[in-house]
Amino acid sequence: MHFKCSYDIPYGHKKKIWTLDISGMSSTRPTINKEACTECGTCYLYCPTGAIFFDDGGIHVTFDFCKGCGTCAQECPTTAIVMMEISGE
Amino acid sequence: MEKEIFEKARTVVCDGNKAAAHAVRLCRPDIISFYPITPQTPLLENLYGWSGDGLMDADFVEVEGETSAIGVVSGASAAGGRTFTASSGAGLAYMFSGYLWPSAFRLPVVMANVNREQSPPVQVAGGNSDMMSVKDGGWIQIHVENCQEILDTLIMAYRLAEDPEILLPVQVSYDGFVLSHLSQNVSIPAQKDVDRFLPPISNIKRPLLDPDLGTTFATWVRGELLSEFYYKRCEAIESSKKKIEEIEQQFHNLFGRSYGGLVEEYLTEDAEILMVSLGSQVGTMRVAVDRAREKGTKVGLVKIRVFRPFPIEKLAAIFQGKKAIGVYEKAPCWGWNRGHVCMEVNGVLGESGNAIPVVNFLGGMGSIDITIEEVEKSIAVTRKVGDGCPHKKIYWMPLEDTPDE
Numbered sequence: 001m002h003f004k005c006s007y008d009i010p011y012g013h014k015k016k017i018w019t020l021d022i023s024g025m026s027s028t029r030p031t032i033n034k035e036a037c038t039e040c041g042t043c044y045l046y047c048p049t050g051a052i053f054f055d056d057g058g059i060h061v062t063f064d065f066c067k068g069c070g071t072c073a074q075e076c077p078t079t080a081i082v083m084m085e086i087s088g089e
Numbered sequence: 090m091e092k093e094i095f096e097k098a099r100t101v102v103c104d105g106n107k108a109a110a111h112a113v114r115l116c117r118p119d120i121i122s123f124y125p126i127t128p129q130t131p132l133l134e135n136l137y138g139w140s141g142d143g144l145m146d147a148d149f150v151e152v153e154g155e156t157s158a159i160g161v162v163s164g165a166s167a168a169g170g171r172t173f174t175a176s177s178g179a180g181l182a183y184m185f186s187g188y189l190w191p192s193a194f195r196l197p198v199v200m201a202n203v204n205r206e207q208s209p210p211v212q213v214a215g216g217n218s219d220m221m222s223v224k225d226g227g228w229i230q231i232h233v234e235n236c237q238e239i240l241d242t243l244i245m246a247y248r249l250a251e252d253p254e255i256l257l258p259v260q261v262s263y264d265g266f267v268l269s270h271l272s273q274n275v276s277i278p279a280q281k282d283v284d285r286f287l288p289p290i291s292n293i294k295r296p297l298l299d300p301d302l303g304t305t306f307a308t309w310v311r312g313e314l315l316s317e318f319y320y321k322r323c324e325a326i327e328s329s330k331k332k333i334e335e336i337e338q339q340f341h342n343l344f345g346r347s348y349g350g351l352v353e354e355y356l357t358e359d360a361e362i363l364m365v366s367l368g369s370q371v372g373t374m375r376v377a378v379d380r381a382r383e384k385g386t387k388v389g390l391v392k393i394r395v396f397r398p399f400p401i402e403k404l405a406a407i408f409q410g411k412k413a414i415g416v417y418e419k420a421p422c423w424g425w426n427r428g429h430v431c432m433e434v435n436g437v438l439g440e441s442g443n444a445i446p447v448v449n450f451l452g453g454m455g456s457i458d459i460t461i462e463e464v465e466k467s468i469a470v471t472r473k474v475g476d477g478c479p480h481k482k483i484y485w486m487p488l489e490d491t492p493d494e
Binding site: 001003004005007008009010011012013 | 193194195296299302303304305306307310313314317318320321322325
């Protein structure tokens with residue numbers, strides 16, 4: 001018998017966790033129109049992967065975690081977010 | 090009631106739910122979370138009541154359904170706490186997706202299942218179909234015969250689940266209404282004696298959730314690792330057979346009671362035919378076996394106490410040399426045209442190479458009485474089978490006019 005894992009269960013901590021790279025799976029990305037954005041934080045609350053950040057500089061999207069689901073665009077009260085197709089790369 | 094009086098050893102007359110509640114109280118759980126469903130509700134009400142009166146120190150998490158209950162309990166166990174939950178029938182079905190977690194992550198959760206017929210068709214009646222429908226959940230499953238055994242087995246269950254070599258969830262099942270709502274003599278041990286038998290959970294070392302290390306119980310695993318996680322889990326479940334017997338010996342040394350470990354035998358040594366069963370009907374079957382013995386039939390009784398892991402080796406040894414086996418049970422196994430226990434007994438005989446005829450009796454479904462006369466009839470049929478008469482493989486006792494005489 002040969003085992004690759006020293007644990008009896010799938011268990012690990014910060015340095016040894018293998019994370020799934022989601023960003024490569026999406027075909028659309030959100031773009032935020034800064035003039036229409038009122039920084040209400042609705043998109044930040046709704047994002048299922050926590051890809052949207054809300055700080056002094058306003059709303060930012062981190063594309064490491066964005067799946068391209070479009071929930072932020074759907075929920076934005078001022079329709080400041082538009083999902084754009086990614087092409088190339 | 091004063092707490093000191095409550096924590097002394099005493100003998101009471103109480104029903105199965107109260108006996109289970111006493112056992113849980115004695116084991117000092119940290120978190121209890123469950124959702125009420127008949128016939129398990131009085132168990133919850135007892136625990137809440139004692140906690141409100143200051144006689145018990147557990148934290149309760151009120152949830153809106155069994156899926157949440159098992160989630161709370163799994164999370165609390167992963168964080169290092171001692172937990173308890175309970176369910177029944179349709180509640181167990183609703184719990185099933187979370188029911189698969191404690192076994193996969195080796196969490197020492199203990200739960201009580203108060204056996205009720207699975208829905209649909211919905212009825213508020215006792216039966217074994219709910220506990221049989223979750224037999225593949227990966228838990229250690231023990232079935233008990235009377236109220237005293239409920240209390241003792243729950244205390245032993247915590248000891249078994251939290252053993253560093255085992256770390257598996259344990260389910261203790263007892264028949265709804267027949268045991269949960271009817272009263273029997275129960276001897277409740279003193280709190281200090283149970284404290285000696287069951288050390289606090291923080292003594293053991295196991296993978297835990299730790300915010301500083303950022304640990305995680307991975308929900309997603311690469312396929313190539315799955316075989317080894319499955320293998321390790323199988324080995325742990327297999328090793329619990331020996332551990333159950335060791336723990337029972339220690340329990341017997343301290344409290345004076347034991348139940349035979351994996352399997353309990355009654356008059357099997359010189360028996361020519363055997364009746365096999367599990368759960369509360371075993372009590373009735375003992376009387377029927379005694380009566381049949383008086384009439385000259387050499388019959389023995391085998392009570393399967395631990396259903397998972399199935400006691401293959403023990404049963405193979407007991408079955409050796411017998412002329413026929415009658416399996417009396419309550420839940421049909423869809424697709425096999427037999428009951429669950431009969432299917433597994435067939436497996437034991439197949440593996441051990443014993444060609445002994447097996448006849449299956451299904452009765453007691455939907456809380457109808459399993460009478461002594463009905464069991465005597467089934468013993469008579471099993472005796473005929475042992476003498477070589479042709480027979481049906483399965484008899485549905487409530488529906489048969491008369492079994493072949």
